[in-house]
Amino acid sequence: MSLKNLLPGRLGFGTAPLGNMFRAIPDDEARATVEAAWDHGIRFYDTAPFYGAGLAEERLGEVLAGKPRDEYVLSTKVGRVVLDEHETDVPDFGEKGGLFEHGNPNRILHEWTADATERSIEGSLKRLGTDRLDIVWVHDIAQDFHGDAWLQKFEEARTGAFRVLSRLRDEGVIKAWGLGVNKTEPIELTLALDEPQPDGFLLAGRYTLLDHEHALTRLLPMAQEQGVDMVVGGPYSSGILAGGTHFEYQQAPAEIVERVGKLKALAEKHAVSIKAAALQFSLAHPASAAVIPGATRPSRIAEDTAALNETVPAAFWTDLRAAGLVSPAAPLPNNA
Template identity: 85%
Template structure:
C-alpha cells in the first residue's frame, strides 16, 4: 500500500506543540486542540517521543484512546528512549536546543539500535494507549542534530532501526516506515540503498514556500522515480508563514521576514490567505501524500481546514512564479 493510499485525507495534525514547544500549554488546551482536530475531520495524527520527552504522545493518547482505533491513522517515531529519571543539566539537542524546555523533565537516550527501536515502540504504545502503530518514522538522523557525526548515526539506524521496521512491516505489525527528518541528505542516502526500501518519509520544513529548492534538485526526483511518498511537516516554516515569528525553530532573521512580507503582499493582492498558499503549494508536488500542521489552539485547526479548501486563483500562482518567489521547477496547483 502506498503512503497516499494509507493516509486518510491531505491534512494531518502534527503534535510537536503538544510537547510544550516554545511554551507551557495547559492540559485542557492541549486536549481541546486534539478534539478540535477530530471534529474537523482530521484522521491522521503524527507524534514522537522527542516532543516534550513523551508529553505529546501522552496528551494525544488521552484523547484518541476514546476514539475508534480503526477510524484514524497514527504515526510516531523512533530514535529517542525516554527514561524514568530526570535529565541532569541542559539537553544536548544540536540546533534545537531549548525547544522543549517546558516538556517532561525525563532523561532521553538518543539511540537508533535494534534493541532501542523495539523498546521505543513498546513505550510509545503505552503512552499512546493503543495496541498498534500504522507508520513509524526514524527520527532526526541528520546534520541538524549530529553535525559531522550524522553519518555514524545514520549507520546505527541502517543496521538497527531500518531492519527492525522492515521486519515489522513485512510481518504486518506496522503498515509503513520511513525517515522523519529536517534535512534531505539522509533520505537521499536511504533511497540509494540496496536494502529494503522505506515506504515514505516525513520531511519537515524543506518543502515549503520559503524553502524548497534543495529538495527539488535530487530528493524529490528520486522519490518520484521509486514511488516513495512524502509527508510535508512544518508547512508554515515553524510558524512564520502563519503569523508567528519562528523560522527553523528560532526567531526569523531579517531576510526571511522580508520574503514573508513579499509573499503576504502578493497573497493579499489576490485575496488569498497565506495559509492557503502555503498548504496548497506543499501539496502540489506529486510525491506529497499529506501535510501535517501543528497547533495548540482549537481554532487553528478550522483555519487549516479552510485553507486547504480555499480557492486560490491561477493568477496568484503565475505571479508568484514570475516574481521569483518559487522555484521554476516547483509544480504549482492546477498546473499554473
C-alpha cells in the same frame, strides 16, 4: 504500502507543539486542540517520543483513547527512548536549542539501534494507550542534531532501526515505515541503498514556500522514481508563514522576514490567505501525500482546514512564479 493509499486525507495533525514546544500549554488547551482536529475530520495524527519527552504522545493518546481505533492513522517515531529517570543536565538538542524545555523532565536516550528501536516502540504504545502503530518514522538522523557525526548515526539506524522496522512491516505489525527528518540528505542516502526500502518519508521544513529548491532538484526525483511518498511537516516553516516569528525553530532572520513580507503582499493582492498558499503549495508536488501542520489552539485547526479548501486563483500562482518567489521547476496548483 503507498502512503497515498494508507492516509485517510491530505491534511493531518502534527503534535510537536503539544510537547510544549516554545511554551507551556495547559492540558485542557492541548486536549481541546486534538478534539478540534477530530471534529474537523482530521484522521491522521503524527507524534514522537522526542516531543516533550513523551508529553505529546500522552496528550494525544488521552484523546484518541475515546475514538474508534480503525478510524484513524497513527504515526510516531523511533530514535529517542524516554527513560523513567529525570534529566539533571540541560539537554543538548543541537541547532534546536531549548525546543522542549517546558516538556516532561524525563531523560531521553538518543539511540537508533535495534534494541533501542524496540524499546522506543514499546514506550510509545504505552504512552499512546494503543495496541498498534500504523507508520513509524526513524527520527532526526541528520546534520541539524548531530553535525558531522550524522553519518555515524545514520549507520546506527541502517543496521538497527531500518531492519527492525522492515521486519515489523513484513510481519504486518506496522503498515509502513520511513524517515522523519529536517534535512534531505539522509533520505537521499536511504533511497540509494540496496536494502529494503522505506514506504515514504516525513520531511519537515524542506518543502515549503520558503525552502524547497534542494528537495525539488535532489530528493523528490529519486522519490518519484521509486514510488516513495512524502508527508510534508512544518509547512509554515516553524510559524513564520502563519503569523509567527520563528523560522527553523529560531527567531527568523531579516532576509526571511523580508521574503515573507513579499509573499504576504502578493497574497493580499489576490485576497488569498498565506496559510492557504503555504498548504496548497506543499501539496502540489506529485510526491506529496499529506501535510501535517502543528497547532496548540482549536482555532488553528479551523484555520488549517479552511486553508486547505480555500479557492486560490490561478493568477496568484502565476504572479508568484513571475515574482521569483518559488522555483521555476516547482509544481503549482492549477498547473500555473
